[in-house]
Amino acid sequence: MLVDFFLHLKARQLPVSTNELLALLEALEARLVSGSLDDFYLLARALLVKDEALYDRFDRAFGEYFKGIEALPGFDAMVPEEWLELAARKHLSEADRARLQKLGYEKVFEQLKERLAEQKERHAGGNKWIGTAGTSPFGHGGYNPEGVRIGGESVGNRTAIKVWEQREFRNLDDSLELGVRNIKVALRRLRRFARQGAATELDLDGTIAGTARNGGWLDLQLRPERHNAIKVLLFLDIGGSMDDHIQACEELFSAARAEFKHLEHFYFHNCVYEGVWKDNRRRHGEKLSTWDVIHTYGPDYKLVFVGDASMSPYEVARPGGSVEHWNEEAGAVWLERLLNTWSRAAWLNPLPEAHWGYTPSITMIRQLLGERMFPLTIDGLERAMRSLAK
Numbered sequence: 001m002l003v004d005f006f007l008h009l010k011a012r013q014l015p016v017s018t019n020e021l022l023a024l025l026e027a028l029e030a031r032l033v034s035g036s037l038d039d040f041y042l043l044a045r046a047l048l049v050k051d052e053a054l055y056d057r058f059d060r061a062f063g064e065y066f067k068g069i070e071a072l073p074g075f076d077a078m079v080p081e082e083w084l085e086l087a088a089r090k091h092l093s094e095a096d097r098a099r100l101q102k103l104g105y106e107k108v109f110e111q112l113k114e115r116l117a118e119q120k121e122r123h124a125g126g127n128k129w130i131g132t133a134g135t136s137p138f139g140h141g142g143y144n145p146e147g148v149r150i151g152g153e154s155v156g157n158r159t160a161i162k163v164w165e166q167r168e169f170r171n172l173d174d175s176l177e178l179g180v181r182n183i184k185v186a187l188r189r190l191r192r193f194a195r196q197g198a199a200t201e202l203d204l205d206g207t208i209a210g211t212a213r214n215g216g217w218l219d220l221q222l223r224p225e226r227h228n229a230i231k232v233l234l235f236l237d238i239g240g241s242m243d244d245h246i247q248a249c250e251e252l253f254s255a256a257r258a259e260f261k262h263l264e265h266f267y268f269h270n271c272v273y274e275g276v277w278k279d280n281r282r283r284h285g286e287k288l289s290t291w292d293v294i295h296t297y298g299p300d301y302k303l304v305f306v307g308d309a310s311m312s313p314y315e316v317a318r319p320g321g322s323v324e325h326w327n328e329e330a331g332a333v334w335l336e337r338l339l340n341t342w343s344r345a346a347w348l349n350p351l352p353e354a355h356w357g358y359t360p361s362i363t364m365i366r367q368l369l370g371e372r373m374f375p376l377t378i379d380g381l382e383r384a385m386r387s388l389a390k
Contacts, residue, residue, distance in 0.1 A: 005065055012061040016048045023047050037066060231262035231300055237307025238267045238280060245350035248376055249306055270311040271331030273322055290334055294341050302388045303338060303345035309362045316364045335368050346384040347373040
């Protein structure tokens with residue numbers, strides 16, 4: 001099929017090469033797209049067309065060749081084996097999900113202790129035991145509105161209130177080249193904010209001119225230094241649902257690193273607790289005490305959180321609510337301590353602002369921040385910068 005499609009493009013005067021066809025075949029073998037014709041169109045255009053001026057010609061040729069076809073024929077043979085395994089689990093309707101009642105935080109862990117004591121073998125597809133692909137609150141690969149994920153990766157439901165595994169996150173790249181236009185505009189907002197600092201740098205030209213006007217008496221002139229005295233503490237949520245927003249966060253991190261001379265960054269996961277870290281590769285062995293951070297940096301710093309604030313409400317409100325460890329104090333307690341130390345604070349959320357009302361934890365954190373949560377957009381950055389500058 002692809003050879004005929006390739007020859008059809010050549011016949012329509014599109015300069016496609018054999019190397020580009022091979023790249024398209026490799027992408028399909030790597031299962032970068034599903035059997036959707038729309039996904040295949042985007043992939044084929046990205047790999048086969050190198051000049052935007054040829055997009056219209058490609059669209060016409062593509063429409064001619066695939067007229068009346070809604071999906072790629074034979075693509076079902078390329079479905080990964082692990083997808084087929086997960087497909088064995090129940091496909092729950094909205095009514096099915098409504099019938100699954102949340103057990104509540106304490107009840108979940110009571111039942112987990114009972115299952116650990118009783119269970120003697122592997123289970124899959126059930127609604128009680130620790131296993132895979134079912135509706136039990138314990139295991140992975142299935143669905144339950146609240147549960148403990150044990151082993152395996154998330155399948156996208158993101159309803160676990162605790163994850164029983166050691167997860168590895170990667171550091172954000174602070175040297176990323178800023179190639180996206182809207183982040184470049186955001187950089188200009190950050191630059192404007194950064195250069196409104198104290199007059200601490202010698203203005204040599206101004207000093208000479210002022211001294212000359214004073215008949216030789218020294219008239220020392222100062223100006224704000226290029227990277228000013230504004231100090232920023234940047235707390236970055238990493239891992240889990242934030243994997244969907246890595247590019248935007250890296251670009252923002254790069255912009256902040258380039259513009260703020262006094263910038264300190266720390267990572268956390270979902271909510272800030274008693275420990276944060278500087279390097280995700282060593283986060284289990286080299287955590288920093290949040291108390292030490294509070295006692296190290298002065299009140300002249302401005303506090304900026306970056307995260308989607310999407311988590312179980314227990315992670316904000318309850319001791320032991322952290323998805324990864326047993327925290328002695330609730331996340332809300334630590335957020336309040338940080339905000340009491342640095343009153344000029346803002347939270348940047350990469351999720352669209354229109355969706356915030358559907359997630360209880362976002363509402364909780366917005367209230368803790370005094371509604372100083374802003375979307376990670378051009379307008380949101382502008383509003384955040386104005387709030388921090390007050």
